[in-house]
Amino acid sequence: MARRSPFLDQVRDAIRVRHYSIRTEQAYLTWIRRYILFHGKRHPGEMGAAQVRAFLTDLAVERHVAPATQNQALNALVFLYSKVLEQPLGEIGGIVRAKRRERLPVVLSRDEVSRLLANLSGAYWLIACLQYGSGLRLLESVRLRVKDVDFRHRAVFVRRGKGGKDRVVTLADELITPLQRHLEGRKNLFEQDLRAGHGKAFLPHALERKYPNASSEWGWQYVFPSSRVARDPRSAVVRRHHIDESAVQKAVRAAVRKAGIEKPASCHTLRHSFATHLLERGADIRTVQEQLGHADVRTTQIYTHVLERGGRGVISPLGGLLGNEGAPETA
Structure with missing residues (x-):
């Protein structure tokens, strides 16, 4: 060791x-x-x-x-x-900065998203649906707490997302019944953990001090729990953490292969597809920005570039050249 x-x-x-x-x-x-x-x-x-x-x-x-x-x-x-060390560096000049390369995001068509989802099941299917249906990041999905799913108002509350910011996103009607059924089974698991002494969810330190009993309450449990309990590396408390994001990534990569999708798609591709498809359906870019949690609308505008560079954005000069004759036969 x-x-x-x-x-x-x-x-x-x-x-x-x-x-x-x-x-x-x-x-x-x-x-x-x-x-x-x-x-x-x-x-x-x-x-x-x-x-x-x-x-x-x-x-x-x-x-x-x-x-x-x-x-x-x-x-x-x-x-x-x-x-x-208590030796502040001050201004550090002369650093060669890494070059920023503008890359267009990988976006799936609606048919490709449908095929991908068809090759997922259980918690993996639900998480992928939240990424595509609500624009959640992977970590935002796996860290979701029971109290942050509002079925009545068709909303999901994202707490401490990227940059430590909170936001509210839409919850698709089609996910309400599957999520409710999932939470019924999740509650049974939580009650088993309570009886075994493992029912305390992880809370940030400030919340743990402010609400000392909250960690044992149903609302603070993770929507997508790990399949096993483990010892917290900091507090040494044995508890059930959220599902490992690497397991979700692995499941989505396998679904992409099974669906016959040739694009280098990943979990984050579902979020990219959510934004692009919203814009295709006429959503205002500010609305999409709020749903994604972008601090700057310029970050969201990358999805308009995806639309503009597609087949509907530019008319190819080749069509006028070939007319109706089409391409010659090839061997």
Whole structure:
């Protein structure tokens, strides 16, 4: 068993005392570890802005990482120096920035979405339907709590989505009965967990202090639970967490293959398809922006580019050239 680094334990403690998410903790520790290895295992306290600049530039020039990836590494190192070492870096100039490449999202046709969904079942089918029917991100889907599904108002409340923002999205009428049936079975599982002493759901620290009994209430349980209980890596409490997003990704990839879809489709493709199909049906772009939770409408406008570059956006000059004669026979 590999020995844990006392220094990284110090970083971990600094992250946890500020109640950062487990994903942020894992990402920051990974980048700090890579930074230390990049500089031959030198202690970060012996280094500074020049070494940070060299590391971030290498990520862009040699590793060809995406801009968001480089920014995440920068955030991790800024945290390290300001909050752990108490040696703020200040302005770091001269970093070669990763190049942003504009890529059009992969979008499925309505027929392709139908074929994909036909090859899913159970919780995987419900999650995929929420991504396509409500525009939820994968993590937003698996983290959904029972209390955040409002059947009466046909709404889903997304709590602490990307950027820590809340929003309300539509719930398709066709999902109401399947979701209600799913929750009936989910409640039976919850009651079994309560009897076994494993019925406390994970709550962010602030909520856990404010509502100490909430974790054992039905409304705070995950809509899509894991198939087994596990020990929380932070609190050591044995509980049932939400379904692992990697299992959903695997199921969707398998469904894409079975459906005979040649596009490189993934879970996020369903969200892209939701936005594009809404716009095709005449939805206002501001409405689509709100449903997706985009901070800037320019992010949403990428879907209008998908529409404009399709067959209805440009009339090919080839049609006028060939007329009604069509193409010659090919071998």
